[in-house]
Amino acid sequence: EVQLLESGGGLVQPGGSLRLSCAASGFTFSSYAMSWVRQAPGKGLEWVSGISGTGGSTYFEDSVKGRFTVSRDNSKNTLYLQMNSLRAEDTAVYYCAKDLGESSSWTLDYWGQGTLVTVSS
Amino acid sequence: SSELTQDPAVSVALGQTVRITCQGDSLRSYYATWYQQRPGQAPVLVIYGKNNRPSGIPDRFSGSSSGNTASLTITGAQAEDEADYYCISRDSSAKGVFGTGTKVTVL
Numbered sequence: 001e002v003q004l005l006e007s008g009g010g011l012v013q014p015g016g017s018l019r020l021s022c023a024a025s026g027f028t029f030s031s032y033a034m035s036w037v038r039q040a041p042g043k044g045l046e047w048v049s050g051i052s053g054t055g056g057s058t059y060f061e062d063s064v065k066g067r068f069t070v071s072r073d074n075s076k077n078t079l080y081l082q083m084n085s086l087r088a089e090d091t092a093v094y095y096c097a098k099d100l101g102e103s104s105s106w107t108l109d110y111w112g113q114g115t116l117v118t119v120s121s
Numbered sequence: 122s123s124e125l126t127q128d129p130a131v132s133v134a135l136g137q138t139v140r141i142t143c144q145g146d147s148l149r150s151y152y153a154t155w156y157q158q159r160p161g162q163a164p165v166l167v168i169y170g171k172n173n174r175p176s177g178i179p180d181r182f183s184g185s186s187s188g189n190t191a192s193l194t195i196t197g198a199q200a201e202d203e204a205d206y207y208c209i210s211r212d213s214s215a216k217g218v219f220g221t222g223t224k225v226t227v228l
Contacts, residue, residue: 035217037164037219044205044207044219044220044221044222045156045158045164045207045209045219045222046219047209047216047217047218047219050216050217059215059216059217060216061216061217062216095163095164097164100169104215104217105154105211106154106209106210106211106217107154107166107169107170108154108156108164108166109166109175111163111164111165112163113163114163
């Protein structure tokens with residue numbers, strides 16, 4: 001059974017940093033691209049970042065480019081999102097999701113339950 | 122433009138058919154993928170590619186595309202189909218872009 005478990009969310013002050021983790025199980029992690037998707041309270045979905053199965057290709061939404069980095073440790077079956085220079089508008093539930101293939105296609109067939117990030121003073 | 126526009130809300134009578142549309146320039150080149158999100162839950166993949174359903178998704182869900190518009194059709198809507206629906210496609214720089222979302226109410 002595929003499982004994705006996010007962790008690392010919480011309350012952080014504007015300008016602060018946070019690292020989210022997503023522990024994956026139930027599939028060959030290195031064979032699939034992964035994505036981070038967020039949802040601000042009461043708002044729609046927003047794709048944030050994607051990474052290929054090998055980690056060799058990464059993609060970012062414009063508003064987080066230069067502030068967020070995505071990485072993966074295929075030996076630990078874990079996906080990461082390092083978030084720096086956080087802003088109030090980054091407040092959201094952050095989901096990690098598995099792609100159908102090795103390259104990012106935004107066809108995300110499994111999702112975690114999300115972790116809440118709140119940026120506030 | 123990389124934006125994907127959806128109607129904010131649609132309603133459908135129980136057992137009837139509803140079509141949810143997603144408009145954007147990128148859809149002339151790339152297929153849309155569709156997700157269902159019930160309140161308080163993570164999104165669920167319902168349609169991808171030309172018209173593919175993941176295992177477990179009822180065949181009352183179907184997808185189509187024409188020009189700059191992608192559509193998700195629910196034929197014979199059920200009470201459990203009441204949810205928010207989002208399309209996503211890629212833009213010209215290989216980034217994902219979600220649609221604005223459509224709230225479907227089953228009457």
